[in-house]
Amino acid sequence: MNRYLKLVNFELNRFRKIYVTLILLTLLSQIAAVLLLTKGYLNDAYETIKLENLTEKSYVLEYGGFDFTHITGSLLFLGPIALSAGALIFYIFLIWYRDWFGKNTFAYRLLMLPTSRVFVYLSKATAIFLMVLGLVAIQLMILPLENTIYEWMIPKTFLNYSMTIDSIINSNPLLRIIIPGTFSGFLINYGIGLMIMFILFAIILFERSYRIKGIIMGILYAAAVTAVFVTPLMAMGFEVIYLYPGELFGVLLILSILITGLTLWVSRWLIIKKITV
Template structure:
């Protein structure tokens, strides 16, 4: 167990500089966006009032007020989230391939450690999942602070309403995906992410085991896994049979667990029996 924890800590430390950079970019971009977009919205409102000779009441009646959703839908706010998502998706591949293609082919040392290769496999998956949760926690910390800054920057007359953090998340599709409002949505969202990561890991193990043929095997496995997981959705949308929401959730959760478990088992088996040093 201690070796597994050390491996997780080792993988996190290897990505720490890039990870901290992503956190810094997020806070700088989003806070800058709050200030810049807020000022722009207020200036636009005042310019419109001047050009159309409207009072504050007339403007609000015709155009409405300003709330934090105007900020949450901008590139300033969503850009760092997208950048972090792309970086972590890229790292799913980098976390394996840099060990093979680095200057000293570090994978040889890792595979010869006196520990099970399953621990090596799981440590990489755990490191990525913990970093995902860390980014989400960082966003949840920043969001109320940004909302408070926005509310203090907008004149009361133009402020539509002071939204809560949960209301902001519910009004934005991206935030609703990464900050689910219910435990069921959390399981579905992050369980699906964990399943996709395990499938990609297994596809990488296919490629490392069989090289060019492995690429095709990995693509086929990914397609079969996706078809298996989405079978209840296809059936539900076909009109032949209809599942209740709780039934559909139960089926997706069960199939997600099966696909994830199968992917972990197959990936670790390939790492143990087909990937050699």
């Protein structure tokens, strides 16, 4: 276990600089969104009030007020979230391939360490999952700060309504995905995320084991397990079966556990039996 934790710490340190950059970019971009969009709305409002000789209340009645959803729907706010997600998806591939194609083919030394190869595999998966949870935690911490700045900047006359953190999250589809409001939602969203990560790991290991044939095998494997997972959703869409939300949750949870378990077994077999150094 101690060697496994050292490997996790090693993988986290390798991505540290990029990870800190993503955090700072998210913080700066989202605060800039709050400042610029709120200031822009107020400038436009006061200019219109002056030109049309309106009161603040009559302006709001005619043109509408402002709320935090105008900010969370902006590119400045959502862009860093999408960029961070893209960076972590890219890192799923980089975390393996840089060891093979980097200087002195580090993968050979890594796989010859006096520890189970499964620990090498799990350490990479754990590092990525911890980084995902870290970014989500950062987003949860800065949302109250951003909301406070917003409410401090805008006069109450122009404020549609004061939003809680829960209402801010629920008002935005992307935020609802990364910060589910229920424990079952967390299990489904992050269970599917883990399943996808392990499937991508399996595709990489198929390619490393069988090269060109491995790419085809990996894609076929991914297509097969994806088809199994989406079958209940497709059946409901075509009204072949009907499941209550709780039943659908149970079916998807069981399928994700089974597919993840199978993928872990396949990956374990590939990394132990088929990848040579």
